[in-house]
Amino acid sequence: MKMSKLTSEDAKSKTDEKYRHIYVIIEHFEGRVVPVSLEMLGEARRLMDDFNQKYDSAEKVVALVLGSNVRSLCEELVNYGADSVVYANHDELKYPRNDIDTRIIVQIAKDTQLIKEISPEYLNTFARPRYMFFAADNIGRHLSSTVLAELESGLASDINKLVISDLDIRHEHKTKGKTVRYEKILEMYRPDFSGFLWTTILCLDNKNPEILREYHPQGCSIIPGAFKPIDRDSSRKGTVIEYSPEGYQRSKIKILNRKVVEKTIDYDTSKVIVSFGRGIKDNPEQNIRLIEDFAETLGAAIGITLPLSKKPYQLSQTLDSKYMIPDRVIGTSGSKVAPSLYVAIGLSGAVQHVAGMKESDIVISVNTDENSPIIDESDIFIKGKLEEVVPLLTEQLKKQIQAISIRSN
């Protein structure tokens, strides 16, 4: 028998070939796909279209969905960009539960037989997904953590931009200080809390000869609202595959009761929203009162930026518990709104905030600093201190309203 020695070049491409596809973990709720899941599919589709051109035309976008009665969601996932949909259907899977969901997703990710139905050409080589996407929300954040812990690979959270590229990496440990080319690497961008910095995270195999180790899949959780779904296309074709997990272990978590909490604030019906941010800092108590008065005159709902929900100021109990609460946060960590009018007072317009309000019809902002990014999202930018501008607006408004009501009497 002739044994040909693998050159290092072969070895390299060989490892790469074990990892295929983008697996997207779909979330659904009461029979509806959560929007972020379609957004992830959209981004996966765009990335994979490029990937197919650049590297390999046979790799796919694979959607994974667990639940009971989820078969009916599968076509929709194809319409929104999936090439294959793998679904597991069982009463035990009706609601998300971390322990059982993790085990089944890991099983699917490692299933080398299933690949026959997804892409038979990889049957003998497939080991695991190349990339995995989860939602950065109450479910996906934790699920991504446990799945990647079990798969012993890397995960970046709260991502809002993704690029696949070949990179020359020099790292004290990963490459032992040498420059090494990594192929098909997912550049995962995450905005930091300040909203000013973008950090790119990579999940890389250890190519240091002393500690060789492969880290795949490259995983991330994606901020809801960060990406756009593709246009729904009911003529798209895809395969739908039922998955029956080996031995349905039961979850240790028993769900006793589920109830909907009434939202204390409902932005969906608000025509006008007035939001404020850290610009109130010089005299928070008084400034909130000014904004309250202004909003009331306009008949507007009141929103805040995320930092204010962390109770950064000493305030009276009533103001604090009324306004500085997570329910009022506008942006990726809170509500996404689209009123006829959005008034942004003393807030800078960080990307995460803007993601929640940019669909508003008209935006008016009050800010001392013309360089605050909110100016780019504003139709009218009133440059001045809110302490002065807001009472002026309220006063003028009241005058006008009075004039109108006199006229109409």
Add this chain to the structure above:
Amino acid sequence: MLHVAVIIKLEPDFSEGNVSYNSDGTLNRAETKNILGPHSAVACNAAFYCKVRYGAQVSVGTMGPPIAESALKQAQILSDAEELNLYSDRMFAGADTLATAEVLKNGIEKMFGGNKIDIVFSGHRASDGETGQTGPQTAWKLGYTFLGNVIDFEIDLERKVVFAKRVISLQGMDTIIEEIESPLPVFITIDPSYRSIFNTVSQRLAANNFRKEASKRIEDTGQYLKILDGKKLELDPKLVGLPGSPTIVYRVEKIPRAKTNRKAEIVDPSNVNNLAPVIEKLIQISRGK
């Protein structure tokens, strides 16, 4: 006896007035002081609740440099912990969440002389912008049932189960409060909205006594503090620090401004007349015309 663990983190103090920003708006890490992270503090409160209600013993652990001892002290004040553990070793440096979880797992397994821990608490996420991954990854490595977003819990000591309420809020969907039950041991990531409430007089008395005890204990932290390195934790060097971290930070840059659809008209409010068109617009829209 119920054994409870809390894993905590020393973090930059993001509260108002304590954050220092560079001129370009980025966080100045050198100038910003470090404290016990606010989410870690909530986890300590949950452990303290277990002490008051169920007579639990509490052990606190953190992976970090020697200065992280200050966070352990703050955690002891909040939780009246019997044991403080600092997992510190050069070889832990550069750890991502997976490599951090590896250290914490071994640390938790060695608490109270290897006595099995019934409940581990962690914070929801480190100060804003962190990942929230460390807790669930530690839980998975420990083989504990993971319960996230928990806003309230009770324990049935006899049946050895925990009842918890957790909040599930998904994009564009109704917020759900779920009541769940799970056998011990469990790993709980506690939601920032959690508040421990002591209803009865005896609970409040007990809480006061434990608080007094805690303030005495921190006068002599040394007696409670254990410092463990990689060897004592019996860690495989390949699984911690840089070698055990799949991810790296490749690049940090300023977020470029997005292309805009709007062109702002800038209004100078020092002349009230300039505001007239704004007022008109406000009235038009708010009255739906």
